[in-house]
Amino acid sequence: MKIGIDGRNLVTSMTGIGRYVLEMSRHLALLGHQLHLYLPEAPYGDLKQLPDAELRISRFPGGIRRMVWAQTELPRLAAKDQLDVFWGPAHRLPFVLDRRIARVVTIHDLVWRDMAATMQWQTWLADRWLMKPGVTVADQIVADSIATAKAVTNEFPRCAHKVSVIYPGLPAICGTDSSATxxxxxxxxxxxxxxxxxxxxxxxxxxxxxxxxxxxxxxxxxxxxxxxxxxxxxxxxxxxxxxxxxxxxxxxxxxxxxxxxxxxxxxxxxxxxxxxxxxxxxxxxxxxxxxxxxxxxxxxxxxxxxxxxxxxxxxxxxxxxxxxxxxxxxxxxxxxxxxxxxxxxxARFDWANSANVLQNVLEKAVGERHAALRH
Known part of the structure; x- marks a missing residue:
């Protein structure tokens, strides 16, 4: 498949979601898929772990500009690349994509709903207003855990039939076991x-x-x-x-x-x-x-x-x-x-297994999109 990926979480210092995007993308590439990684600006570090990915780096630095990029430049580039499927790995999808492109979104949590007081206001506002459009336009929805899947289903009951659980893998943290440091x-x-x-x-x-x-x-x-x-x-x-x-x-x-x-x-x-x-x-x-x-x-x-x-x-x-x-x-x-x-x-949490299941979800979304277009 030709898979487009929203890579905005790779333009800041590495966080849990950034690791998730990088590892899942790497393992999708290892499965033989053609990846197009879209970034609003240059990545924070090098992406040598993704040697086969096509990078589409724009010039939209900063939080506000990134939001503009996601609804304008990103869908334009996705249409130009003639993707089979677009994957939003962190709560977001463009409001409008070429109708031939299937779309999948991953939801990591519903902190904006359940723990709003613990969030920065900018992040709360973005999740509060952008998650619902994302799950609504998605052909398939991925949740990180059973608990998150239940929360998504409770909040968006009309989307319940689209939700699958895919656990992330174990992050590779390289280092020694020495106590010397x-x-x-x-x-x-x-x-x-x-x-x-x-x-x-x-x-x-x-x-x-x-x-x-x-x-x-x-x-x-x-x-x-x-x-x-x-x-x-x-x-x-x-x-x-x-x-x-x-x-x-x-x-x-x-x-x-x-x-x-x-x-x-x-x-x-x-x-x-x-x-x-x-x-x-x-x-x-x-x-x-x-x-x-x-x-x-x-x-x-x-x-x-x-x-x-x-x-x-x-x-x-x-x-x-x-x-x-x-x-x-x-x-x-x-x-x-x-x-x-x-x-x-x-050992229950393995990136290769996770990518295999995500591959199945992406293929299902493509099949559903093609069936809908035929009708």
Whole structure:
């Protein structure tokens, strides 16, 4: 098939959705499809992993211009390239495409509906107004998880028949398992690890409160390491940490490279991810791939992603988070059992399998589009 892909998520620093677009595109190319990757401006990094993709790079820098590009230049180029199918890998489709082109959209989450207060207003507004047109014009809809599929079906019941679940694969984070580099972050003893952007949906304030409520002996034995770039609406986390009197036991690494992230995962006692909401939750399986069990929330997609390699807590209950941390930190038998399940759990998520299923969905959309045109 000749597949067009909206590549706008590749023009900023790499995020979870950016990794998703890159890996899924790469594996579609490996299946022999001809890819046309559309970008509103030059990509943030090189795209050597996509040697066979045709790049269509425009000059529409910035958020507002990207939105204009998506409804003007993008559909014009797609029609010119005579695509079989167009794939919007992150919540968006052009309002108008050449009627001969089938269209598929991936929905990662419905944060705009379920956790609006945790979002930046620009992102909330874009998802609030652009997701519905996307799912309406789509021939097929892909959801990252069963939880997200149910949310899409509830919000857009007329689109329920078009929804398929395709789990993402395991992100390839290259790095060593050496503990030699963690000293640069001030890590001098075992630790509990958090990975993610420092923003409200990640529930960091309750995580800090739960950690502060641990017995002093546990905090002396295990640091809390927060690895992630600064987000929004949290203020200065250091002030919260100071108010809780846990400065000696908390480390803030900031955004880390993949090499350092791999090292942080490999040497952690556990991953703590008590998010308020996740459409999927890549850190869960990234930690699992290195044999590390997780503490995560009993909401949205997290139970189905964590499987038998984690314990579930109530993200709104500080005591529940505290008890979970204490159990995983100090109960060696529990820890060993969950750690043994970690790598098998992460192995459930494979990009090649994901791309094969997406290929089937794209082919189905093409078939439906051709049938509709004949009538």
């Amino acid at each position: 963690i000293s640069q972050f001030g890590i001098d003893r075992p630790y509990i690890l958090f990975v993610g952007t420092l923003e409200p949906r990640k529930n960091l304030l309750r995580l800090l409160q739960a950690y502060a409520a641990l017995p002093e002996s546990t905090r002396e034995q295990y640091l809390l390491v927060l690895a992630g770039g600064q987000g929004w609406r949290l203020g200065d986390l250091r002030n919260h940490i100071a108010d809780l009197h846990i400065e000696p036991s908390v480390r803030l690494t900031g955004y880390v490279s993949d090499t350092n992230l791999a090292t942080l995962y490999s040497n952690a006692r556990l991953l703590a991810m008590p998010s308020l909401y996740e459409g999927f939750g890549f850190p869960i399986i990234e930690a699992n791939a290195r044999g590390i069990p997780t503490l995560t929330s009993n909401t949205s997609s997290m139970p189905e992603v964590a499987g038998k390699a984690g314990i579930l807590v109530d993200p709104l209950d500080v005591r529940s988070i505290r008890d979970g941390l204490q159990n995983l930190a100090t109960d060696d038998q529990l820890h060993t059992c969950l750690a043994e399940n970690a790598r098998p759990n992460s």
